[in-house]
Amino acid sequence: MNGLRSMKFLLVEDDPALAYAVERTLAESYYVSDLATDGAIGYEMATAFAYDCILLDWALPKLNGVALCNQLRSEGNYTPIILMTSRDAHADRVAGLDAGADDYLVKPFSFEELLARIRALLRRSEGMASPVLQWNDLRLDPSSSRVTYRGLRVALTPKEHGLLELFLRHPNRIFSLDNLLDKVWPFDESPGVGAVRTHMRGLRQKLRDVGLLEIVETVYGLGYRLKPAEATSGVATDINEVKVEDTDSLKQRTLSGSSQLDMVALWESLKVSYTQRIRELANLIFNAQPxxxxxxxxxxxxxxAHTLAGSLGSFGFLAVTQHCRDVEHILSANAYLSVQQLDRLKSLVVSIQEALAAGVPEAVVPKTAVFETVVSERLRLSLPTASENRIEPPLPVASYGRSIQLLVVGGVDLLSAQTMKTALGAISSNHHIAISLVENVAQARRAIFEAVAQPDVVLLDLSGFETLLGEDSDEIGLMREIARSPHPVPVLLLAQGASFADRIRFSRLGVEGVFQQPWRPAEILETAEWVVQKQEPPIAKVLVVDDDLALLKLIKNLLQPWGFRLALLQDPLCFWQTIEQFSPDLVLLDVEMPQVSGLELAQVLRSAPQWHQVPIIFMSVHTDADTIQQVFSVGADDYVRKPIVAPELLARVLGWSARLRSRVGSG
Structure with missing residues (x-):
């Protein structure tokens, strides 16, 4: 689940491996998180941005966690804080809580316990007794990230889930588009307000699909808000009643084997990094002399040793945690090492290496709910085996593949509709659009809802009506039926005139375009093309340049199921040749590569007139201000931190793909 609930967290942690594991755990429970790697940055972010909770390490560079907590509280910042530390003495707990922390979590901790403490703290801070959020028969359980309506599962994307939870947690508040961006998107993402509207449409449609009509209403000029729970008139009556599971049984199913945080996979993705760190630790100790x-x-x-003790225990290596603490204890107490002490250190390091080589003990793998939407099925990633050392050529992906079917629905003036069909047909071949005509709304219903092949776009001719149609008219009824259907067809309207109020009314009915007399056939067909194309999966061409073969394979497995055409390049010296042959719509670049850096490749790309507008996303382990400034100074459009969090990278690429499609559609 990538990352993203209506709750936004600040994680202040200087251990990159543990930070990655916590960020991924939060993402899989729909929480948005920002990362600060030292106390000074943590303080700046905590005072600059609004967060629902702060996860704070004690032993931080520049400003320790207790001092940071004290400083925030003294300035009137009462954001809930969970202090995470390896210090488990009674005096340390008292000091942390006295500094203003709301909770104290001793490392190593299970991620399940971390999530449970977060949920409890959020309930306390919001004055909520029940862990389940409810609006009539709609239920959202934060502990399982599960949404149901009358027992029917509602499968939402992370952003849709975040939006719904935000409205349920704040039922009386109106959220502007900017409010929603701040709450549901991390600060380092920069989508436009159009992204909010897109996800709101997706959320509303999925609620309609299970029989629940509009529960989030648009307050024009202000934003969105949740309708009062007693307003049940919008509930469909053709959905069979299904018994809603009680909280206990739902919790029991959530903790069953079908719903676990895959700690083994998470460990495998970090194993190499940890193994290297232990190897460096062993080298230092084995090279030491009495x-x-x-x-x-x-x-x-x-x-x-201190950071490893805190993070490895979270993966079930409790013995390793103790070994690391023993190493820390010996070195803390002794600047001079005896032969016996040095032998003990070497023995502890060997034991650590052996334990990590054995893998994660299954008995101590913590369980938690996982992301169960369609997106999760597409994010099952696999790394290459030793034999998979060949970069594959770009993979062809089918385009729309057939003519767009445009259905013209005649109104009171059938002759006008026939004339329109003839005018559209004269140029339709230029747009790969097939035109058909039905004479009335009854025929349109059969063509839309009963025919084997549904039309791709409906053009409804209202030009024969001198006044705006009433709510009980057949035409308005048809539009309403289309909007409520499981797979709504885009609707375009022809009208004599349309005031601002009329357009608002049509927009509420899901109308994609309104044309007033005199209309141009080419404009109508171009709009029909655009509304169909924007519903199609992205078919952008993406060039990925990185010298890490495993990462290239991971990105391929991540993006390919979403319809992207990919070119994967391990040798940066072949960059220009690949650019000319592949003509990418989007480029992903590693910053540090042998012979030629990603920064240099970006400069080459920006200096070429035909490529200077291609979006560039950089990928790097570096998050320092100098590197980020360099990246954007050479023309970067976005920046993704390594190690790659799959849902985050996917969200960035999908976002840029949507921008590209919008640019083409508006061009």
Missing amino acids: GLFEAAAREQVLRE
């Missing part, structure tokens, strides 16, 4: 331990090496071992 006597004074060199200060820089001793400090590095102390710091690494």
